[in-house]
Amino acid sequence: xxxxxxxxxxxxxIFRKDPGLSGDAQRIExxxxxxxxxxxxxxxxxxxxxxxxxxxxxxxxLQWRNWAEDDxxxxxxxxxxxxxxxxxxxxxxxxxxxxDKLGVIIRNIFDGTNNYMKSGTTFRQAINKLNEIxxxxxxxxxxxxxxxxxxxxxxxxxxxxxxxxxxxxxxxxIVDMVNxxxxxxxxxxxxxxxxFLVCAIENLRKQVKxxxxxxxxxxxxxGTELKPLPFMLSVxxxxxxxxxxxxxxNTDALSRELTSIKQxxxxxxxxxxxxxxxxxxxxxxxxxxxxxxxxxxxxxxxxLFIQLLKDGGRAGIVLPDGSLTGEGVKQRVRQKLLExxxxxxxxxxPQSVFAPYATVNTNLIFFEKxxxxxxxxxxxxxxxxxxxxxxxxxxxxxxxxxxxKEWWFNRTESEIAWKVPxxxxxxxxxxxxxxxxxKVVEEVIYDRKAIISKIEKNQAKITDILNDxxxxxx
Numbered sequence: 425x426x427x428x429x430x431x432x433x434x435x436x437x438i439f440r441k442d443p444g445l446s447g448d449a450q451r452i453e454x455x456x457x458x459x460x461x462x463x464x465x466x467x468x469x470x471x472x473x474x475x476x477x478x479x480x481x482x483x484x485x486l487q488w489r490n491w492a493e494d495d496x497x498x499x500x501x502x503x504x505x506x507x508x509x510x511x512x513x514x515x516x517x518x519x520x521x522x523x524d525k526l527g528v529i530i531r532n533i534f535d536g537t538n539n540y541m542k543s544g545t546t547f548r549q550a551i552n553k554l555n556e557i558x559x560x561x562x563x564x565x566x567x568x569x570x571x572x573x574x575x576x577x578x579x580x581x582x583x584x585x586x587x588x589x590x591x592x593x594x595x596x597x598i599v600d601m602v603n604x605x606x607x608x609x610x611x612x613x614x615x616x617x618x619x620f621l622v623c624a625i626e627n628l629r630k631q632v633k634x635x636x637x638x639x640x641x642x643x644x645x646x647g648t649e650l651k652p653l654p655f656m657l658s659v660x661x662x663x664x665x666x667x668x669x670x671x672x673x674n675t676d677a678l679s680r681e682l683t684s685i686k687q688x689x690x691x692x693x694x695x696x697x698x699x700x701x702x703x704x705x706x707x708x709x710x711x712x713x714x715x716x717x718x719x720x721x722x723x724x725x726x727x728l729f730i731q732l733l734k735d736g737g738r739a740g741i742v743l744p745d746g747s748l749t750g751e752g753v754k755q756r757v758r759q760k761l762l763e764x765x766x767x768x769x770x771x772x773x774p775q776s777v778f779a780p781y782a783t784v785n786t787n788l789i790f791f792e793k794x795x796x797x798x799x800x801x802x803x804x805x806x807x808x809x810x811x812x813x814x815x816x817x818x819x820x821x822x823x824x825x826x827x828x829k830e831w832w833f834n835r836t837e838s839e840i841a842w843k844v845p846x847x848x849x850x851x852x853x854x855x856x857x858x859x860x861x862x863k864v865v866e867e868v869i870y871d872r873k874a875i876i877s878k879i880e881k882n883q884a885k886i887t888d889i890l891n892d893x894x895x896x897x898x
């Protein structure tokens with residue numbers, strides 16, 4: 425692992441010497457588009473061997489091999505000039521046919537991306553370092569994925585960009601429980617850097633037996649991401665996981681009129697951590713029916729998910745406590761969820777799962793569309809023994825979900841699991857923020873004499889202070 429890890433670390437050290445790059449988000453964006461072009465060119469070379477008619481959507485002079493691959497190639501001002509005045513402007517305005525999906529992806533990526541480097545010599549050093557990685561080598565490929573995830577996690581610990589990253593254990597657990605099958609269309613309408621989709625791909629890959637299966641897998645992974653940086657990173661993530669044409673749309677999933685989503689657009693599975701606590705873009709709520717209009721992104725996403733799922737479709741999503749409770753629109757959204765879908769399981773997570781960049785309490789909600797909810801099982805996931813909280817160095821681990829996986833298929837009530845009938849929920853005005861009724865709270869037997877004696881001592885002190893104050897007042 426050290427090789428690729430070492431290369432990436434060296435590049436980041438080189439970046440620190442360049443006056444144009446400030447902060448991790450910029451360094452990751454810079455590294456991201458460089459990796460993208462190198463990765464894309466490595467894949468292009470492979471495709472050209474397999475298909476003599478294949479032609480890359482990237483114009484020849486802008487292909488990595490023709491300006492970056494030669495370690496003795498252009499450098500200094502000539503390199504900066506080429507990147508800023510030729511490479512970026514051409515790729516931002518890339519002329520592509522309507523059905524050239526890869527071309528559209530390239531244009532979208534460069535439309536939202538920048539070159540921050542100002543020194544052509546440090547830039548050349550970084551390029552030469554990156555040339556040490558061969559993305560077509562399966563050995564390196566696997567290692568790169570691990571490093572890449574590390575980069576994404578590093579980004580997630582920055583407060584302003586934290587929304588990109590859901591802890592790997594959480595995405596893995598959700599995907600394991602929703603259990604996607606080959607041939608089912610899997611969607612994440614707020615896909616960030618594609619963590620959920622990659623988990624799904626890894627689960628499905630075990631089911632691939634032949635070329636037809638592989639083609640099915642390629643076509644069944646779809647997502648949407650609005651922000652330029654996570655969009656680019658999601659594309660890189662999927663390409664490194666052998667998705668030749670990532671079907672990630674660079675748009676706001678809420679920007680589509682709800683009623684325009686018809687049967688042909690529907691999916692079998694949704695796995696997602698929709699943005700919450702956020703306010704939706706101007707006018708986005710008007711795409712939704714009047715009684716569900718709100719500025720709270722998580723609530724609109726929930727309505728979107730219900731609309732996007734086929735009958736019988738399954739979902740596993742992350743929602744904050746704030747979405748489980750509240751009056752008005754929030755209540756109507758929950759009512760729709762419980763009437764249109766069978767919400768069978770809610771896993772309550774400890775507060776610090778998304779630490780350090782979000783401290784809200786979160787829940788994992790699992791539901792199936794097309795049946796009404798009759799009862800909801802709750803399961804309280806607690807911190808491991810000895811932990812006060814999760815942190816960057818002590819994140820939640822997939823092993824911690826072993827108990828709940830065992831419980832999942834053989835459910836019984838216990839100190840950490842309880843069942844709530846729909847009647848109770850309706851009585852509570854569809855409030856789903858239901859505390860654990862089975863939690864054993866240890867009763868403390870107070871020593872009454874000790875308490876009386878303490879109160880008497882305090883009373884005596886108060887009397888003394890009062891007497892002093894009265895004396896001063898006279």
